[in-house]
Amino acid sequence: MKTITYSLPNEGKNSENYYKDVALFTDAVLEEADKSIEQIAEDFQFFLIRNKSKELRSRSEYIFELLTLGVFLRVYETNANSLSLIPQKILSNLVYLRKNYTWLKPFIDPLRGVLSTYFLSGKSKSASTRLQVGVEKVKSLVLWLDAAGEFKQEVIRLKPWINYFSSLPVDNAINQIFESIKFAKWFENKSLAVLGKYTEKVEFFLEYKHHDYKWDEDYIFCGRKRVEYHLNMVGAEIMNRAWFDEYSKTKKKAVLLPACMRAKSKLRCKAFFNGIDYSCSYCTASCRVNQFTKYGEAHGFGVFMIPHSTDFTKWLKRRAGDKDTGIIGVTCALNLMTGGWEAKSLGIPINCILLDYCGCKNHWDKKGFPTDINITELNRKLKLKSSDELVINNS
Numbered sequence: 001m002k003t004i005t006y007s008l009p010n011e012g013k014n015s016e017n018y019y020k021d022v023a024l025f026t027d028a029v030l031e032e033a034d035k036s037i038e039q040i041a042e043d044f045q046f047f048l049i050r051n052k053s054k055e056l057r058s059r060s061e062y063i064f065e066l067l068t069l070g071v072f073l074r075v076y077e078t079n080a081n082s083l084s085l086i087p088q089k090i091l092s093n094l095v096y097l098r099k100n101y102t103w104l105k106p107f108i109d110p111l112r113g114v115l116s117t118y119f120l121s122g123k124s125k126s127a128s129t130r131l132q133v134g135v136e137k138v139k140s141l142v143l144w145l146d147a148a149g150e151f152k153q154e155v156i157r158l159k160p161w162i163n164y165f166s167s168l169p170v171d172n173a174i175n176q177i178f179e180s181i182k183f184a185k186w187f188e189n190k191s192l193a194v195l196g197k198y199t200e201k202v203e204f205f206l207e208y209k210h211h212d213y214k215w216d217e218d219y220i221f222c223g224r225k226r227v228e229y230h231l232n233m234v235g236a237e238i239m240n241r242a243w244f245d246e247y248s249k250t251k252k253k254a255v256l257l258p259a260c261m262r263a264k265s266k267l268r269c270k271a272f273f274n275g276i277d278y279s280c281s282y283c284t285a286s287c288r289v290n291q292f293t294k295y296g297e298a299h300g301f302g303v304f305m306i307p308h309s310t311d312f313t314k315w316l317k318r319r320a321g322d323k324d325t326g327i328i329g330v331t332c333a334l335n336l337m338t339g340g341w342e343a344k345s346l347g348i349p350i351n352c353i354l355l356d357y358c359g360c361k362n363h364w365d366k367k368g369f370p371t372d373i374n375i376t377e378l379n380r381k382l383k384l385k386s387s388d389e390l391v392i393n394n395s
């Protein structure tokens, strides 16, 4: 395995130290939030109650949304302020068409690649940056995120915050948005100190490799900053804790593995495809999908291989509202929050596990190499005894 951006084992035997670090750091983040932005999260919660919001979540989830807002404002505010209305509309419509008419993808993706690189990177020579203040800053950011197409769930989560800030006196809204940015700055510094050892290669990738993605559809996705990896890592921990009770009460469990975990290429893999997910046909003993599928057969949980994030959406939609099956979603750090929030919005009990590293052919490596997860973390989610780990050697 080679490290392209992040690595949870970080040259160690496995990623157990990462799971300890991220749990402790998440405690520290929530403790710091208590001292700074907790009141804002609470006020937002009351605002939703007053406005009869359909779905209320835990305080820690709102704290995470506010942290997300602060981090994104720090990372993308300049880009957002230089995006004008017409390219924003064109890009958002392309995202909509791509999602709803998947057969158009081969035509839309090259166009999105060019337009995203030109208009979303904030580097276009014709771009003039408007200074935005208060809630306008947040509106501008959400429009940019929507046009980028990589932040669908984040857009859904951040829109109610626009309504909330708009309901406040202007000065108060400005102060609260400023607090979220201040908290995000604290998070960026602290997360670098604690989680930075797992994401060291992101800087190298952004400096020396990311320019190869210029004009490609995944230019924005692959250009995500180191703090965004840390944000997703902490977000996964916060959401897993908040959602664990509901998930653990389910009668059945299903593990969704990404296709980048298989040992063979798409052409040589013999898995059976039913239009949405693959079932392994055990062609290669060393293949992790094969091993996890057999592990599932022995311990009573299902394993499904999902080829792409759009198929993940289709898979979830077929099970919308199913409270009997607890899903363990496995994905790379950058896709994790989107996948978790998507399942949650469909009423599906879920917990997530990060891939130990990324290596898929779609985004990160010309040939692609098989990815992996921490079996001990999977056992914890499935409440299996540690002796069961002997079935699969994760070293």
Ligand code: SF4
Binding pocket: 262, 263, 264, 268, 269, 270, 271, 279, 280, 281, 282, 283, 284, 285, 287, 288, 289, 290
């Ligand atoms: S073992 Fe299964 S998932 Fe792995 S390459 Fe073969 S058919 Fe595909």
